[in-house]
Amino acid sequence: MQNQPFTFQLPKDANPPSVWDNHITRRLSSMKGQYLDQAAYEAMLAQDDTLLYEVYEIQRPHVVGEFLQGVSIVHPGKVGDEYFMTKGHYHEVLETGEVYYCLKGQGMMVMETPEGDWCVQEFRPGEVLYVLPRWAHRSVNTSRDEDLVFFFAYPGNAGHNYGTIERQGFRKLVIEQNGQPAIVDNPRWKQG
Numbered sequence: 001m002q003n004q005p006f007t008f009q010l011p012k013d014a015n016p017p018s019v020w021d022n023h024i025t026r027r028l029s030s031m032k033g034q035y036l037d038q039a040a041y042e043a044m045l046a047q048d049d050t051l052l053y054e055v056y057e058i059q060r061p062h063v064v065g066e067f068l069q070g071v072s073i074v075h076p077g078k079v080g081d082e083y084f085m086t087k088g089h090y091h092e093v094l095e096t097g098e099v100y101y102c103l104k105g106q107g108m109m110v111m112e113t114p115e116g117d118w119c120v121q122e123f124r125p126g127e128v129l130y131v132l133p134r135w136a137h138r139s140v141n142t143s144r145d146e147d148l149v150f151f152f153a154y155p156g157n158a159g160h161n162y163g164t165i166e167r168q169g170f171r172k173l174v175i176e177q178n179g180q181p182a183i184v185d186n187p188r189w190k191q192g
């Protein structure tokens with residue numbers, strides 16, 4: 001780990017940033033129960049445990065005052081009509097936000113709060129997306145054939161709470177309808 005201030009470059013295409021410590025890969029098998037079309041999910045998994053997304057993380061202490069930063073790449077594809085997406089999470093420390101900067105591709109950030117608010121914002125290259133404290137977040141790649149690539153930074157003490165989303169899902173899904181991305185209610189969303 002660096003003990004001096006440092007700089008690094010962000011990728012212009014789907015390459016990793018010039019500095020990173022952990023390479024996290026998430027495959028279809030880690031998304032059990034998350035996609036609406038369970039039959040399509042099982043059929044796809046039987047063929048191949050497809051790589052859905054990757055995270056290149058710069059290691060920093062998980063403490064107040066630090067920022068955890070990195071680059072994520074969500075690959076294009078669908079399970080049934082539902083686009084490839086990240087697991088999504090709340091922060092363990094709910095009152096912590098996250099900054100995203102879209103480098104490449106097209107997609108959407110699906111967000112919601114424990115109070116019942118929801119919001120979907122588009123990822124556009126060159127734009128910053130700010131996830132407020134208290135908002136669960138999931139990135140979705142809505143492109144047919146291009147990676148969605150973004151930089152992220154969040155407080156070192158935030159932590160990831162995956163359990164809530166694993167149990168209840170997100171209120172909204174992003175699916176392909178008539179060849180276009182559409183935001184629809186998640187019929188399986190349940191409180192708790």
Ligand code: M6P
Pocket residue numbers: 026055071072086087088089098152160
């Ligand atoms: C973003 C950041 C990371 C996160 C990653 C993948 O890049 O929020 O902290 O790990 O997305 O999302 P998830 O952890 O929900 O799988």
Ligand code: ZN
Pocket residue numbers: 089090091098137154
């Ligand atoms: Zn987060």
